[in-house]
Amino acid sequence: MTSFPQLSADIEQLVARLNQAVALVEPQAICDEVKASLIEVAMGMHMPDELLEPAPDRYARRLLHRCPSGTYSVMAMTWGPGQGTPVHDHAGKWCVECLLEGQIEITTYEPVSDLTASVVQFAEVDTQTAHPGDVGILVPPMEYHRIRNVSDRKAVTVHVYQGEMLWCHAFHALESGGYRRERLTLDYSE
Secondary structure, eight states: OOGGGGEEEHHHHHHHHHHHHTOOOOOHHHHHHHHHHHHHHHGOOOOHHHOOOOOSOOOOEEEEOOOTTTEEEEEEEEEEOOOBBEEEOOOOOOOOEEEESSEEEEEEEOOOOOOOOEEEEEEEEEEEOOTOOEEEEEEBBBOOOEEESSSOEEEEEEEEEOOOOOOOEEEETTTSSSEEEEEOOOOOOO
8 A cells, every 4th residue: 555645734634633523423423524524624635646546447546544443544536537336335334425626426326125135126316416525425324326437537535434444335237127236345556
C-alpha cells in the first residue's frame, strides 16, 4: 500500500473531526457528523496526482487512514470513465461517501426477497447523479447500491467506513432476472 505523506495535515484535521464523530455511538448521529466533516474538511484536501490516477481495469481504491482502534477507515476512490460497481452491500457497516471531483451516478436498491437465496430480487429505489460536494449516507439496512462514473472524465470520492471494509456482497444481474449473490474480497490499488 502506498503512503501519502502530503496528506498528513489534511488527514490530521479530518481524523480529529472523525474521532469526535464516532464518539457519538448512534450510527445515524455518527454519519450526520461525518457528513459535516467531509463537507468542511475533505472538499479542501489537496491530493497528490498519484492518488488521483484511475486504475486501468476497475476503480482505484486507496486507504488514506485506518483508525488505530479499528472504529473507522478513510478511503479515496478514483473512477475512470465508465467504471463502476455491481449492486453491493456494505457488509452491515455504515458508510459516508463524498464526491470530490467529477460526476457519478448512484442507484439505490431495496431487497424484496431473502438475501441468502440463490437468486436475490431487488427493487430499484432511486437513481441520482452526484456532483462535487454531494455526500451520501448508508446506514444498514439501507445499504444496497451501485456506483458508476457515467461521464467521460475521472471522478474522485472519499469514503468513511465503520471499521475497515475488506469484503462485501456483490449482486450480479442474471439474464433470467434477479441477481446472483457473491462474497467479494476487497483489496487496495497501488
